[in-house]
Amino acid sequence: MSQVDVTTSVGYALKRAQSALHAAMDQRLAEVGLSVSQYACLTLLEQRPGLTNAELARGVFVTRQATHQLLTGLRRAGLVDTTGSGRDQRLSLSRHGSTVLTVAAAAVRAVEDQMLAPLSATQRESLHRLLSSCVEALDPGPPPVG
Amino acid sequence: MSQVDVTTSVGYALKRAQSALHAAMDQRLAEVGLSVSQYACLTLLEQRPGLTNAELARGVFVTRQATHQLLTGLRRAGLVDTTGSGRDQRLSLSRHGSTVLTVAAAAVRAVEDQMLAPLSATQRESLHRLLSSCVEALDPGPPPVG
DNA sequence: CCCATGTCAGTATTACTGACATTG
DNA sequence: CCAATGTCAGTAGTACTGACATGG
Numbered sequence: 001m002s003q004v005d006v007t008t009s010v011g012y013a014l015k016r017a018q019s020a021l022h023a024a025m026d027q028r029l030a031e032v033g034l035s036v037s038q039y040a041c042l043t044l045l046e047q048r049p050g051l052t053n054a055e056l057a058r059g060v061f062v063t064r065q066a067t068h069q070l071l072t073g074l075r076r077a078g079l080v081d082t083t084g085s086g087r088d089q090r091l092s093l094s095r096h097g098s099t100v101l102t103v104a105a106a107a108v109r110a111v112e113d114q115m116l117a118p119l120s121a122t123q124r125e126s127l128h129r130l131l132s133s134c135v136e137a138l139d140p141g142p143p144p145v146g
Numbered sequence: 147m148s149q150v151d152v153t154t155s156v157g158y159a160l161k162r163a164q165s166a167l168h169a170a171m172d173q174r175l176a177e178v179g180l181s182v183s184q185y186a187c188l189t190l191l192e193q194r195p196g197l198t199n200a201e202l203a204r205g206v207f208v209t210r211q212a213t214h215q216l217l218t219g220l221r222r223a224g225l226v227d228t229t230g231s232g233r234d235q236r237l238s239l240s241r242h243g244s245t246v247l248t249v250a251a252a253a254v255r256a257v258e259d260q261m262l263a264p265l266s267a268t269q270r271e272s273l274h275r276l277l278s279s280c281v282e283a284l285d286p287g288p289p290p291v292g
Numbered sequence: 293c294c295c296a297t298g299t300c301a302g303t304a305t306t307a308c309t310g311a312c313a314t315t316g
Numbered sequence: 317c318c319a320a321t322g323t324c325a326g327t328a329g330t331a332c333t334g335a336c337a338t339g340g
Contacts, residue, residue: 004189004251010270011167011258013277018164019207020284021157037330043150054297061165066331068299087297087339105150111284112157118279124156127280130273131159133264138166138257183306200321212307214323233315233321 014134021115028107032100033077039108041070042079042093042101049092056091160280167261174253178246179223185254187216188225188239188247195238202237 006012025036034042037060044059045051053071057064071091074080079097084090093101116124152158171182180188183206190205191197199217203210217237220226225243230236239247262270 004255006189006193008274009258010262010274010277011171011254013274013281014160014164014167017277017280017284018160020281021160024284025157035329043152047152052297053299062331063333064297065299065333069330089298108157109150112155115280115284116156117283119276123276126272127276128154128156128159130265130269130276131156131163134163134261134273135159135166137263138163138170138261181305198321199323208307209309210321211309211323215306235322 017115021111024111024114025108028111029104032104032107034100034104037070038074039101039104041067041074042097042104045080045091045093046098046101050090052089053091163261167257170257170260171254174257175250178250178253180246180250183216184220185247185250187213187220188243188250191226191237191239192244192247196236198235199237 022036025039029036029039040060041056044056048055048059051059053067054064056071057067060067071080074097075082078094079100081092081094081097082089083092116127119127168182171185175182175185186206187202190202194201194205197205199213200210202217203213206213217226220243221228224240225246227238227240227243228235229238262273265273
């Protein structure tokens with residue numbers, strides 16, 4: 001009687017969908033040796049090579065300390081290269097990193113395809129547009145990375 | 147060039163939306179002294195009074211150990227009552243718990259309303275339906291609590 | 293001098309696995 | 317006996333805040 005019905009709540013459906021997606025991604029990415037967070041970093045670095053750690057952090061919405069230790073693992077695995085020194089250390093995928101990301105991205109795409117399988121192309125676009133509206137309504141901030 | 151474009155990916159939009167929603171809920175619920183997880187437990191207990199801890203755990207998709215410590219906090223705060231003993235301990239909201247949940251639910255509803263503000267009633271139903279399809283496509287398991 | 297950054301360290305939170313007694 | 321449960325304990329993974337040196 002507290003005015004929130006789980007079977008009707010869009011928020012609940014949203015949580016369930018994201019949770020299922022994350023779980024599926026986590027499972028598939030584990031086969032490539034990546035966590036979801038690591039995958040997110042690699043994806044951003046591929047699309048925007050030359051980011052600094054701080055910029056990367058802003059791009060994935062965590063602190064620079066969090067990405068710092070993420071990157072420690074990625075560097076140790078030889079997936080990410082650092083060029084430059086001092087305050088201005090630029091990040092980019094190594095050759096190996098690109099290869100791994102290609103495999104990982106294929107796995108992620110497979111999961112996403114499974115999720116969207118019951119939807120038509122029009123419905124997929126609708127979903128994307130509706131979700132984007134929701135994000136903007138909650139967070140009027142700037143989505144892209146500087 | 148790894149076939150995943152962040153600006154097009156439904157999965158990314160989904161993650162962003164849920165993340166924004168969770169953050170907003172977390173902030174509002176903190177004013178009532180609840181975490182999102184605790185709120186989820188209270189909501190389920192209101193709709194299905196008499197659940198055991200193990201059933202509650204299945205309902206919120208975590209282990210019974212996780213809900214056990216969640217409940218420790220909720221009991222200490224006087225929000226949840228336990229009746230019965232042994233293996234069959236039934237849970238329910240206390241009078242105070244109901245009151246708190248009412249306030250919390252109002253806060254959550256406000257957040258959800260903000261999120262859905264740019265959407266028409268028809269669009270909200272669409273979004274809910276599309277998300278439900280996604281969940282089912284990823285996880286053909288049974289959603290409800292036994 | 294100032295601000296952003298890289299980095300090290302510690303802390304908090306959370307859910308997990310393991311283990312065990314109990315109960316129906 | 318067995319399966320499920322409540323419970324205690326330890327572990328892991330993650331992101332956080334604090335602090336400090338550096339560099340432009």
